[in-house]
Amino acid sequence: MEVSEPPYPHPVEETASKVRQVLRKAATEFARTCDPADPASAHDALGAHLGYQRSLPSSPPVVFEAALTLDLLPDDRSAVAALLAAQRKQTVADVLRRQKIEALARELTNPAAVLARWIEQDHADWAQPPCEDAVRTIAQSFAQYRPAHERTAEFEALELIRDFLDSFPDLSQKQMLYALLAGGMHHTNRPEHAAKAAALLDGRTPPAPDGEA
Numbered sequence: 084m085e086v087s088e089p090p091y092p093h094p095v096e097e098t099a100s101k102v103r104q105v106l107r108k109a110a111t112e113f114a115r116t117c118d119p120a121d122p123a124s125a126h127d128a129l130g131a132h133l134g135y136q137r138s139l140p141s142s143p144p145v146v147f148e149a150a151l152t153l154d155l156l157p158d159d160r161s162a163v164a165a166l167l168a169a170q171r172k173q174t175v176a177d178v179l180r181r182q183k184i185e186a187l188a189r190e191l192t193n194p195a196a197v198l199a200r201w202i203e204q205d206h207a208d209w210a211q212p213p214c215e216d217a218v219r220t221i222a223q224s225f226a227q228y229r230p231a232h233e234r235t236a237e238f239e240a241l242e243l244i245r246d247f248l249d250s251f252p253d254l255s256q257k258q259m260l261y262a263l264l265a266g267g268m269h270h271t272n273r274p275e276h277a278a279k280a281a282a283l284l285d286g287r288t289p290p291a292p293d294g295e296a
Contacts, residue, residue: 126153191225
């Protein structure tokens with residue numbers, strides 16, 4: 084700790100006591116903003132805070148600044164170690180749980196997987212399986228699921244396009260949309276994409292009536 088050069092307006096012991104009081108108050112107030120589980124960061128932040136120049140309201144003023152050595156009591160160190168261990172354990176558990184949920188959600192986008200999960204039940208009644216519509220509804224619900232890190236504008240655009248196409252139930256309307264899509268891809272110099280769109284269009288061409296070539 085550095086202080087103004089003597090002589091001081093008060094005895095040295097009294098001056099030192101007042102300096103300690105000011106620093107303790109400043110440290111106590113600032114320490115409330117620190118994370119007890121991160122002593123290193125607390126040491127740096129508190130050291131910088133106490134390093135500012137302060138002064139006692141005396142005449143002449145006593146100017147001082149402080150350096151900090153921060154440590155925890157043994158019991159506190161044990162408590163912090165236990166807290167960090169618990170946080171790490173919880174973090175691992177949360178990550179594994181999210182991965183399991185995401186994997187299951189991806190799996191259940193397939194109607195066959197939904198039905199397989201139903202069969203795996205202990206008391207599945209093979210005589211009364213779920214109806215096809217129910218299985219497809221469940222699969223479609225999971226197909227709309229996206230993990231947080233995949234919720235990008237591109238995925239939102241895909242969902243929008245899918246909903247848009249589904250809003251045209253008539254096959255001829257869908258064919259017109261695919262043709263427009265292929266034309267737009269050609270116009271933007273994306274021949275490979277245009278070819279795929281054209282193939283999709285061909286695949287949706289209704290079959291010729293019986294007896295016609």
